[in-house]
Amino acid sequence: MIDAVATAAESQSVPLNEYRYTVPAGAQPDVAFADRSVFDFHGARLYTDAATLANEDIVMEARNDDGGPAVSATVAMDSFAAYKHGGRLALHGDQRAAAAEVLLSGNRLDAIVGPAGTGKTTTLGAVKAAWETEFGVGTVVGLAPAAVSAEVLGRELAMSTENVAKWLYESVGLGAGNRAARFFATGQQLSGQSAGRSPHSTRLVQEATRLAAEQNRWRFHPNQLVVVDEASMVSTLQLSALVQQARDSGAKVLLVGDPAQLDALDAGGILGWLDRENKSVRLRTIWRFESSSAPWPDQILRPAFWLPTLSELPGQDSDRTVVLRCDPDLSIHETAELFLVLRILSLTSGGRREQLHDFCTGRG
Structure with missing residues (x-):
């Protein structure tokens, strides 16, 4: 039975x-077993299904579609000059470049990639300000994979947000189906009413109007910007559904997140693919240093995409948080670099800095 199920599944897979x-x-x-070499270890062959490939194609086509809405360069630059996140933080160079790319590209879908602390929220705030200057207040909406993260996004950027599953349920899922059934049932009752207004027919008209307004709430609109935060956790199927809605309504989708963090539970990986193919804009510099005991991971070692440099952030006490970003000739990708965050006590002597620089560049 198990072999039969596995064989049937394999026959339907790509x-x-x-x-x-x-x-x-x-x-x-x-040297052979089941018509295969014994040297092919179990699980070496990877499979997907045709539906997943079709959904990936929809997302990729949106990335290559340059017919989406865009903000004029004048509006974008004026907005950047005036923008301060939280009333105090102006845009840094990479944040300004990322925001400009998203606003001016005209792509149906864009992506911003960066680890925690690079200022994704600050960048999104600038994007939102410029977009609403061009297209009007309320033309930016946010989606996130979880209700809590959607709430945080909405609070930080002062915009309407919802979690992805809820949006899809209400826009194209069972919620939309139930609403449509009630709407058509109400219409049939209205068509059976005799000419003239009666209290019952008035109530039916009000119900139909309410249902239509409710459905309109769960749809995208022309020139709208749909921000999908923590996009690495959103499945390919969900992203495909969102992209199709945006395409049909004349809206634009902006994916934001870090593909090195949590991935989707279902088939996913779209954000990482966009980044590897250089189809995303990257935030490269860590800015979240408010204290030497910041709660983000400060002793990590992972591949990343940051330019090689050694920098020490100003304004720290003797227990200093120092960022080392270096390229020790790793070959993970052509642009692969090593991202180190170390807490170093009293890093003051030039000699110690030199030693760290030598280590970072492979000379020490």
């Missing part, structure tokens, strides 16, 4: 890679 080894004719039983 292989993503070939087996590494072939079995020569007349091979001995000790």
Whole structure:
């Protein structure tokens, strides 16, 4: 039974890679099993399904579609000059560049990638301010994979937000289906009413109007910007549905997140793919240093995409948080670099800085 189920599933799947080894004719039983080489370890072949590939194509086509709404360069630059996040933080260079790329590109879909502390929220605030200057207040909406993160996004950027699952349920899912059934049932009752106004027909008209207004709440509108925060956690199926809604309504989708963090529970990886293919804009500099005991991970080592440099942030006490961003010739990607965040006590002597620089550049 298990073999039958596995065989049926495999027959309906699309292989993503070939087996590494072939079995020569007349091979001995000790090198072949089930018509495959014993050197192909279990799980080496990867599969997907046609529906997932089709959903990926929809998202990729949106990224390559330059017919989306865009903000004029004059409005964008004027907005950047006046913008201060929280009334005090102006845009840094990479944040300004990322915001400009999103606003001016005209792509149906764009993506901003950066780890925690690079100022994604600050950048989004600038994008929102410029977009609403061009298209009007309320033309930016936010979506996130969880209700809590959606609430935080809405509070920080002062905009309407919802979680992705709820939006899809109400816009194209069971919620929308139930609403449509009630709307048509109400219409049928109205058509059976005799000419003239009666209290019952008035109530039916009010119910139909209410249902239509409720459905209109769960749809995108022309020239709207749909921000999908923590996009790495949103599945390919969900992103495809959102992109189709945006495409049909003349809106634009902006994915924001860090593909090195949590991934989607279902088939996903779109944000990481966009980043690897250089189809995203990257925030490269860490700015979240308010104290030496900041709650974000301060002793991590992971591949990232930051320019090689050694920088020490000003304004720290003797227990200083120092960022080392270096490129020790890793070959993970062509632009792969090593991102180190170290807490170093009293890093004051030039000699110690030199030693760290030598280590970072591979000379120490």
